[in-house]
C-alpha cells in the first residue's frame with residue numbers, strides 16, 4: 001500500500017484529486033485514535049482525516065448543554081496509550097483538551113482537514129480505490145480524494161440534529177423547546193421553570209447542572225432508569241499518586257482494575273439480575289431517604305444493563321431532588337399545551353422551557369451515499385464481521401464501540417486490527433480485502449445487528465432496520481463483549497477463509 005503509485009500528491013486545486021493510502025472519516029475520539037495508530041504502527045502510510053465540523057472532538061464538541069460530561073471513567077474512555085491524570089468522570093472540555101494533547105504530541109494536525117463533509121464514496125474494483133466526494137462547508141468548494149482504504153470513524157448518530165418525537169400541540173406551546181444536541185448559546189434559564197423530557201444519562205447530567213440556577217426543574221420520564229452513584233474519584237488512583245507511582249503505570253493499573261470490576265458486574269447482571277437490581281435500587285433509596293417514592297420513579301422494569309447504566313458522580317442528581325430544586329414525574333405526555341404538557345394522568349406540567357432529552361437519530365456510516373462499481377450500497381443488506389467489516393464491501397472498516405464498556409476500548413482494538421491488516425495486505429501484495437461468508441457459514445441464521453433482549457436503547461430499536469445483519473457466531477456479530485474481543489480480535493487469523501484478498 002505504500003508504493004510510489006499510492007503516494008500523497010499536493011493539496012487539491014479545483015478539479016484535482018488528492019490520493020491517500022487511508023482516509024479516516026471523522027475527528028472524534030475514534031478518528032484521532034486511528035490517526036495515532038497509523039502514525040505509530042504504520043509510519044509512511046499517507047492519510048487524511050476528513051471532518052465535517054470546524055474542529056476535533058466529535059461528540060464532545062457537538063454537545064454543549066450545561067454540565068456535559070462522560071458517564072464512563074476516563075481511564076478506560078481515554079486511549080490505552082495516553083494516561084488520564086484527572087478525575088474519572090470528565091467534562092467535554094477536559095476530554096477535548098486530552099484529545100488536543102494527543103494531536104499535538106503526535107503531530108497529527110497536519111493530517112486533519114476540517115469543514116469537509118463527505119457526501120459520497122464510490123468503490124471501483126477496476127482501480128481498487130475509493131473515490132470520496134466532499135463539500136467544504138467554509139468555501140462551498142467540492143473536493144475529491146481517492147483512497148485505498150476507508151476507516152469509518154463517523155460515530156453512530158447524526159450530529160446536526162437530535163431525535164425529538166412529535167407530540168400533538170407542540171406548535172401551540174408558548175415557551176421554548178430545545179434539544180440538548182443543539183443547545184442554543186443564548187438560552188437564558190436562570191429563575192425559569194424547566195421541564196426535561198427523558199431520564200437517560202443526558203437528563204441526569206442536565207438536571208443537577210441547571211438546578212442551581214432555575215426556579216424549578218422537573219425530569220419527566222415514561223419509565224425509570226437505573227443509576228449508580230459514587231464519588232468522582234478512584235481510591236486506587238489516589239493512593240498510587242500519593243506513592244508517586246508513574247502516571248503511565250497508574251493508567252494501566254487503574255484500567256485493569258476497572259475492567260475487572262466491570263466484567264464481574266456485567267456477569268452478575270446476567271447471573272443474578274434480581275440481586276443486582278435490588279442493590280441498585282437500595283443505593284438510590286439511601287440517597288433519597290425513606291419517604292421518597294423510589295418504587296414509582298427509580299425502579300426500572302427492565303433487567304439491569306439492558307440499557308446503558310448511567311453513573312451519577314457524587315450523587316448530584318439525587319442531591320438536587322433532596323434539595324427540592326429538582327423533581328421527577330413518571331407519566332406519559334398526552335399533548336403539549338400553551339403552558340407546558342398535559343399528562344395522561346390529567347396533570348399539567350407548566351414550564352418556560354422544555355428540554356427534549358429524547359436521544360439520537362441513528363445514522364449508519366455518516367449519511368454518505370456509497371456505491372460499489374456503480375451499484376448503490378445498502379449496508380442493511382450486508383453481514384458484519386465483528387461489527388468492523390461488511391460482506392461485499394472492500395477495504396472499509398467501521399469503529400463502533402461498546403455500550404457496556406468504554407467506546408474507546410474498541411477504537412484501540414480496531415486500530416491495532418487495521419494496522420495489522422494493512423501490513424498483511426502489503427506482505428501478500430494484495431490491494432483489496434473484503435469479508436465473505438465461508439462454506440460453513442452458508443446456513444447461518446441472519447439476525448438484526450444487536451439482540452434487543454440483550455441491549456435495547458430507543459435509538460437502536462428505531463434504526464435497527466438500517467444496520468447490517470449479524471450471524472449467530474461471534475465472528476459474525478458485534479458481541480458488545482470487550483472481555484472476549486480483547487483476545488479474539490488480536491488473535492484473528494487474517495488468512496481465514498472469511499477474508500478474501502485480491
Ligand SMILES: Cc1cc2nc3c(=O)[nH]c(=O)nc-3n(C[C@H](O)[C@H](O)[C@H](O)COP(=O)(O)OP(=O)(O)OC[C@H]3O[C@@H](n4cnc5c(N)ncnc54)[C@H](O)[C@@H]3O)c2cc1C
Pocket residue numbers: 025026027028029030031050051052053057058059060063069070071072073077116117118119153154155156157159202365366367368399401402405406407408
Ligand atoms: C452526550 C454523550 C455522552 C457520551 N458519553 C459516553 C461515555 O461516557 N462513554 C462511552 O463509552 N461512550 C459515550 N458516548 C458515546 C460516544 O458517542 C462515543 O463514546 C464516542 O465519543 C464516539 O466517538 P467517535 O469518534 O466514534 O464518533 P463521534 O464522537 O460521533 O465523532 C464522529 C465525527 O465524525 C464526523 N462525521 C460524521 N459524518 C461525517 C461525514 N459524512 N463527513 C465528515 N465528517 C463526518 C462528525 O462530525 C464527528 O465529528 C456518549 C455519547 C453522547 C452523545
